[in-house]
Amino acid sequence: xxxxxxxxxxxxxxxxxxxxxxxxxxxxxxxxxxxxxxxRAESSPAKIGARVEVxxxxxxxxxxxxxxxxxxxxxxxxxxGTWAGTAHFGLREVFEGTAVLYRMDVAPQxxxxxxxxxxxxxxxxxxxxLKPVFVALASRLEETGAERVPEPTGPNT
Numbered sequence: 804x805x806x807x808x809x810x811x812x813x814x815x816x817x818x819x820x821x822x823x824x825x826x827x828x829x830x831x832x833x834x835x836x837x838x839x840x841x842x843r844a845e846s847s848p849a850k851i852g853a854r855v856e857v858x859x860x861x862x863x864x865x866x867x868x869x870x871x872x873x874x875x876x877x878x879x880x881x882x883x884g885t886w887a888g889t890a891h892f893g894l895r896e897v898f899e900g901t902a903v904l905y906r907m908d909v910a911p912q913x914x915x916x917x918x919x920x921x922x923x924x925x926x927x928x929x930x931x932x933l934k935p936v937f938v939a940l941a942s943r944l945e946e947t948g949a950e951r952v953p954e955p956t957g958p959n960t
Contacts, residue, residue, distance in 0.1 A: 806888070807920070808908045809929040813937035816900040819874065821949035824848070825940065826877055826892055829855045835943035837935045849877075859885075863916075881909050885916060900952040903940065905933055 815822065830847025832840075832855075841858040849855070853869045865884035869877065877892045888909030895902040907929070911917045945951070 805917075806908060806910050807886075807925040807929070808906075809926040810904065810906045811930050811933045811937075812902055812904040813934070814897055814899050814902050815937065815941040815944065816952045816954075817941065817944045817949050818952060819894045819896050819901050821944055821947075822894055822901045822903060822940070823874060823877075825943055825947065825949075827872070829853065831943075835939045835946070837939050840932075840936075881907070885912055886910065887912055898955055903937060905936075 827848040829842065829844035829849045832842040832844065836842060839860045843856040845854050849869050849872075851869055851872060855867045855869075856864065857867055858864045863885040865881055865886045867879045867881055867890065870880050870889075871878040875894050879890045881888050881890055886909040888907065890905070890907040890909070893902075893904035893906065895904070911920055
């Protein structure tokens with residue numbers, strides 16, 4: 804497998820600006836991002852050019868560099884380690900709150916990882932790892948006092 808392209812989306816009951824703020828607060832990722840991910844951020848909140856070192860367990864490490872920040876999107880360049888490519892968070896307002904999309908398009912760099920990916924479904928593994936991240940993001944928003952979007956109600960309630 805030469806590239807891994809994975810797209811995951813999850814809806815959380817908070818508004819886009821609040822989600823955007825927490826995603827850019829890279830200095831506090833360690834407070835809410837579940838293990839086995841570990842982070843070290845140069846600055847927080849992240850700005851264009853900010854770098855975040857990401858570790859996934861003992862063997863995987865890379866640097867995510869913020870390339871572009873828009874209200875509805877945060878673009879990242881991935882490199883200097885296990886992976887090289889791009890990733891982004893997309894944010895879209897929906898009736899229930901915010902649809903948070905994470906898309907990565909990366910190539911494994913070390914030979915051992917290229918060989919391992921011949922036997923592993925990297926997209927499925929990414930999806931399994933990201934679901935707890937989205938749940939933890941919603942919990943972090945609650946902890947920061949962000950206003951929860953009210954539950955949708957139908958005409959017969």
